[in-house]
Amino acid sequence: MITEQTLNVLDDIDELSDMILDSYIYHEFKQAEEALNQDEEAHLLYQAFLKSKDQYNDILRFGKYHPDYQKIMLETRRRKRAYEMLPCVMEYKKKEAELQGLVDQVITKIAYAVSDHVKIEAGNPFFQQHKGGCATGASCKCSL
Numbered sequence: 001m002i003t004e005q006t007l008n009v010l011d012d013i014d015e016l017s018d019m020i021l022d023s024y025i026y027h028e029f030k031q032a033e034e035a036l037n038q039d040e041e042a043h044l045l046y047q048a049f050l051k052s053k054d055q056y057n058d059i060l061r062f063g064k065y066h067p068d069y070q071k072i073m074l075e076t077r078r079r080k081r082a083y084e085m086l087p088c089v090m091e092y093k094k095k096e097a098e099l100q101g102l103v104d105q106v107i108t109k110i111a112y113a114v115s116d117h118v119k120i121e122a123g124n125p126f127f128q129q130h131k132g133g134c135a136t137g138a139s140c141k142c143s144l
Contacts (some may be wrong), residue, residue: 016106025095031089032095039088049079060063 018024036042056076059066066072083089109119 023102026100027093029095029099031062032092034087036088036092039086042083042086042088045079045083045086049076049083052079061114 052072052075055072059072060071063069083092108120111120
């Protein structure tokens with residue numbers, strides 16, 4: 001059942017998301033994304049990586065027993081590294097991480113405003129700063 005209080009919370013969520021979309025961090029991310037999308041070399045290197053990755057996925061059925069396993073594995077890694085070392089790709093990944101950090105901070109503040117025992121994704125080290133944790137005392141990998 002939707003109440004007026006629920007609608008107010010949803011309105012606040014819209015306002016918060018608008019604030020994130022208006023942030024400097026978000027605008028820098030979008031600029032980096034646009035630069036990446038317009039970089040022809042990045043596009044070509046990414047396509048080459050995808051082609052090599054498809055070959056790699058095909059040989060995984062046989063593993064190291066495939067005659068071209070080593071060659072294709074190394075070629076796939078080389079192409080991935082060539083793509084990821086492009087300045088526009090590195091900048092995009094940096095800005096993406098900054099934006100993710102902002103979103104993670106917002107999520108954490110909201111969660112712990114509700115309760116110190118809220119379970120939050122433990123895979124992100126940012127979430128492990130809080131002294132809360134699992135109310136059950138079990139080793140469930142929730143935030144400590």
